[in-house]
Amino acid sequence: MKITVNNIPLEVYHGARVKDAIQGYYSHAGKRVPRKMPVVEDRFGNRVAPDGELSEGNILFIVSGKKKKGSVLKASLLLLATGLLLSCSSTRPGVTSPPPQKQDDAAGATVPGATAPAERQAVIFAVNDMHAAIDNFPRLAWIVDSLRSVYPDLLLVAAGDNQTGNPVNDQYTEKGFPVIDLMNGVGFTLSAVGNHEFDTGPEGFSSLTGRANFSFICANVDFRSRPGFKISPYKILTLPNGLRIAFLGLLQVSQNGIPDTHPDNAGGFTFLPPFETARKYMWLKDSSDIFIALTHLGFEEDVRLAETMPAGIDLIIGGHSHTRVGKEQIHNGVMITQAENKLKYGTLIRLAVNSIGNVSRNMQLIDIRNSKNEKPEIRAMVDRYNDNPVLNQVIAIATNDFSSYEELGYLMADAQRAAAGADIALMNPGGVRIDQLPKGPVTIKNVYQLDPFGNELVVTKLTGAEVVSLMRTAWPVDDKSPLYSSGITTEIKTNLQGDPEEIKIFTGDGKPLDMNRIYTVAMNSYMTQVYKYDHADPGQSLFFTTAEALIRYLKQEGSLQSYRGEKRVRVIR
Numbered sequence: 001m002k003i004t005v006n007n008i009p010l011e012v013y014h015g016a017r018v019k020d021a022i023q024g025y026y027s028h029a030g031k032r033v034p035r036k037m038p039v040v041e042d043r044f045g046n047r048v049a050p051d052g053e054l055s056e057g058n059i060l061f062i063v064s065g066k067k068k069k070g071s072v073l074k075a076s077l078l079l080l081a082t083g084l085l086l087s088c089s090s091t092r093p094g095v096t097s098p099p100p101q102k103q104d105d106a107a108g109a110t111v112p113g114a115t116a117p118a119e120r121q122a123v124i125f126a127v128n129d130m131h132a133a134i135d136n137f138p139r140l141a142w143i144v145d146s147l148r149s150v151y152p153d154l155l156l157v158a159a160g161d162n163q164t165g166n167p168v169n170d171q172y173t174e175k176g177f178p179v180i181d182l183m184n185g186v187g188f189t190l191s192a193v194g195n196h197e198f199d200t201g202p203e204g205f206s207s208l209t210g211r212a213n214f215s216f217i218c219a220n221v222d223f224r225s226r227p228g229f230k231i232s233p234y235k236i237l238t239l240p241n242g243l244r245i246a247f248l249g250l251l252q253v254s255q256n257g258i259p260d261t262h263p264d265n266a267g268g269f270t271f272l273p274p275f276e277t278a279r280k281y282m283w284l285k286d287s288s289d290i291f292i293a294l295t296h297l298g299f300e301e302d303v304r305l306a307e308t309m310p311a312g313i314d315l316i317i318g319g320h321s322h323t324r325v326g327k328e329q330i331h332n333g334v335m336i337t338q339a340e341n342k343l344k345y346g347t348l349i350r351l352a353v354n355s356i357g358n359v360s361r362n363m364q365l366i367d368i369r370n371s372k373n374e375k376p377e378i379r380a381m382v383d384r385y386n387d388n389p390v391l392n393q394v395i396a397i398a399t400n401d402f403s404s405y406e407e408l409g410y411l412m413a414d415a416q417r418a419a420a421g422a423d424i425a426l427m428n429p430g431g432v433r434i435d436q437l438p439k440g441p442v443t444i445k446n447v448y449q450l451d452p453f454g455n456e457l458v459v460t461k462l463t464g465a466e467v468v469s470l471m472r473t474a475w476p477v478d479d480k481s482p483l484y485s486s487g488i489t490t491e492i493k494t495n496l497q498g499d500p501e502e503i504k505i506f507t508g509d510g511k512p513l514d515m516n517r518i519y520t521v522a523m524n525s526y527m528t529q530v531y532k533y534d535h536a537d538p539g540q541s542l543f544f545t546t547a548e549a550l551i552r553y554l555k556q557e558g559s560l561q562s563y564r565g566e567k568r569v570r571v572i573r
Contacts, residue, residue: 001056001255001479011480011498012054018322019050019435020405021060039063042299042323049340052322053260055252055298120241122290123151124349125366127158128319129341130179131165131196134382136343137182138374143346143366144186145375153239156187159319159338160194160251160296167448168385176200176208178385184213185378190235192249193218194296194319195259198266199453202226205265217249217294220277222270234281236288243353246288248281250274250295250305252320256530262453263529274301278309285312289353292317299323299338306334314359315349326365335361344369391445396554400562402437405429407563408450409484415553416546417486420459420522424467425486428527429478431455431546442554451547455524460539464515468503473533475500482569488513490569498573 003010005025012020018040026034037050043059125147127140148154162179164170169178176199183191193216197205206228209216219233234248252259253274258266274297285291291314295302298321306316315335322341329336339345348364402408409432417425434450462470471490474483480498482490491504505513513519524546528539554560 001054003054003056003058003060005060006062016054016430016479016481017050018048018052018054018060020429021054021058022050022062023404025062042321044299044303044329045327046299046329046338047324047326047340049322049324051341053298053320055301055321056255058298058300058321119352119354120239120243120289121350121352122155122239122243122245123147123153124155124157124292124317124347124351126156126317126337126347126349127339127343127345127368128296128317129161129194129322130158131161131342132163132169132176132179133342134166134169134178134182134385136368137186137382138376138379139368139371140343140346141186141375141378142373143368143371147348153241155189155237155245157189157247157294157317158183158191159294159317160192161196161319161341162191162194164196164199164452165342165449167391167445167452168388170199170452171391171448172385174207175204177211180208180212182378182381184211185381188212188214189237190214190247190294191216192294192296192319193221193231193251195252195261198259198261201265202268205229217247218251219249219281220251220253220272220274222272225268225270234284236284243290244288245290245292246284247292247294248278248284250278250293250297252297252301262455262526264525275305275308278305282310282312289357290314290351290359296320299325299336302336302338303331306331306336309334315351315361317347317349324365325363328363335363337363339365388445391443391448393444394441395444395447395551396442396558396560398437398439398442398560398562400564401439402562403435403564405432405435406484407566408432408434408437410486410563410566410568411560412451412546412550413484413486415550416457416522416524418553418556419544419549420457420520420542422459422487422520422522424488424519425522426470426474426527427484427486428474428524428530429481429484431524431526432484442560444551447547447550447554451545451550453526455526455546457542457544457546457549458523458525458528458539459542460521460523460528460535461518461537462521462535463518464505464513466533466535467505467513467519467521468515469534470521470531471503471505472500473531474527477530482571485568488568491572492569493572 003012003021005021010024012024019037040048041061041063042048144156163176172178209230215235216231217235218231223229223231236244236246238244253271254260258271291312293313293316295316296319302316302318313334318338323338324340325338337347339347346366346368348366350362352360409427413425413427433452487508489506492500493502495501
C-alpha cells in the first residue's frame with residue numbers, strides 16, 4: 001500500500017507497521033536505520049507507536065527534538081491524587097462550554113468544571129489496542145477505581161484489539177481468556193471488535209464473547225451465520241441521571257474484504273464497508289442524547305468518518321493505528337480520541353448535555369504505564385497467569401542481538417526448512433511480529449511473541465517456474481516487499497512502476513534455480529491461502545505450527561548467531 005513519510009511516497013506491504021515505514025524511509029534515503037526508533041507523528045500532530053498499524057494513504061513525519069517527559073504522568077497523578085478533572089473543553093459549533101461550578105464528590109474533593117444542575121454529564125474512560133498487555137491491568141484497575149470514587153457512573157470502554165501479543169494470553173488453555181477474565185475483573189462496560197479479536201478463531205471468539213461480563217459491538221460484520229456470538233451492532237446505555245448514550249461499533253476491513261487476520265479466522269462472516277454501514281445507523285442520534293462511534297479503523301479513517309458523515313456523531317473513540325491523541329482533536333465538529341496501545345495510556349472523556357440537548361466535551365490523556373499504584377486483587381490474577389514454567393523455559397542462547405525483521409525472518413525460514421526437510425522455505429514479512437531479540441536466553445515465550453498466529457507449516461512440491469510465480473504474486477500482496485527465504489537467494493529487478501521485471505533465483509551453491517525441476521518448498525498456511533499463484537500441488541500440512549517448528553530448531557541449535565549483514569534478496573530498482 002502507498003503511504004508518505006516526510007513527504008516521500010513509499011510502498012509498504014499489507015499489514016506493515018509504523019516501524020516498517022520508517023525503515024523504508026531510511027532505506028530509500030540511503031541512510032542507516034537508527035537503532036532507536038525516532039519519534040513519529042501523523043499529519044495531525046499525534047504521536048504514533050512504532051507498532052501502529054498502517055492504512056492506505058497514511059502520512060507520517062519523523063519528528064526531531066527531545067520528547068517532553070513526565071507531563072502526562074504528572075497530570076495523571078494530580079488528577080488521581082486530588083480527584084480533579086484537568087482537561088481542555090470543547091463544544092459542538094455554537095455551543096458554550098459549561099461554566100465552572102464546584103461539586104463535592106464522595107471523598108470530599110472538589111471537581112472544577114462540574115456541570116450545573118440543569119446539565120447532565122457522562123464520564124468515559126477509554127483504552128484501545130490492549131494486545132493482551134496483562135501486566136498493566138493492575139495499574140489500570142487502580143486508576144479506574146480512583147476515577148469511580150469521583151464518577152460513580154464511569155463507563156469503561158475498549159476500542160478493539162484486546163487480543164494477541166502476549167503468549168501468556170495467546171497460548172493459554174482457552175486462548176484469549178486471561179484478557180477477558182481481567183476485563184471482567186476491572187469492570188469493563190463495552191468493547192468494540194478489532195481485527196485481532198478474530199485471532200482466537202470463530203469458536204474461540206464466540207466462547208469469549210459468552211464469558212465476557214461486558215458487551216461487544218460491531219455493526220459492519222454479519223454474525224448471523226455463526227450462532228452463539230453475543231455481539232450487537234450498537235448499544236444504548238441509560239445512566240442513572242437519565243442520559244441515553246448510543247455506541248455504534250465499526251471495524252476495519254482490508255482491500256481483500258476481511259479484517260487483518262488469517263482468512264480461516266474470518267471464514268463464514270460477511271464484512272460490510274464501515275462508512276456505508278455507519279450511514280445506516282445515523283438514526284441512533286435521534287434515539288439518544290449522546291451518539292458515540294466506538295471504532296477500530298485507525299485515526300485517519302476516523303477523521304474521514306467525521307468529515308464525511310452527516311451531522312450527528314458527538315464523539316469517536318478509536319483504535320487500530322496506535323495513535324496517541326494527547327490534545328483535543330476536533331474534526332468537522334466531532335471530537336476524536338485514541339490512547340496509543342498496550343494500556344500505556346487511557347483517555348478520560350467528560351460529556352455534558354444541557355437542557356436544550358447541546359453536547360459539550362473535554363478529554364484528558366492519562367498515563368497508565370508509569371503509575372506507581374496497583375490494585376492488589378488484579379495483580380494477584382496477573383501473577384497467577386504469568387506463573388507459566390512452560391513459556392519461561394529457556395531453549396537457546398542468542399550470542400548476538402537480532403535487530404531487524406529481516407534477521408528474524410531468515411531465522412524463521414531456516415527453522416521451517418529444517419523442520420520440513422525442504423529444499424526451500426519462504427516467509428512472508430507480515431508474519432514476523434517483532435524486530436528485536438536481545439543477546440542472551442531465548443524462551444518459548446519469545447518464540448510466541450515472534451510468531452503468535454498459530455499458522456501450520458505446509459510443504460508443497462513446486463517447479464522452479466512455480467516458485468517464480470509465487471514470488472511475483474507475493475510482491476503486490478506484500479506491497480512490493482520481498483519474501484524472506486531459506487535455501488535460495490533472489491535478485492529482483494523492478495520496472496519504473498516498481499513491479500518485478502525480472503526475478504532471478506539461485507540455489508545455495510550459487511546455481512540458477514532450474515525452472516523445470518521440482519523442489520520441496522515450505523511455507524506457512526496463511527501464505528498458501530493468500531497467494532494465488534500458478535501451481536499444481538496444493539500442498540500438505542505437517543500438522544504442527546511454524547512456532548513449534550522454530551521451538552524445535554532452537555532446541556536443536558542451542559547456540560544462535562544473528563544474521564547481521566546477511567542479504568538473501570537484492571532488489572534492483
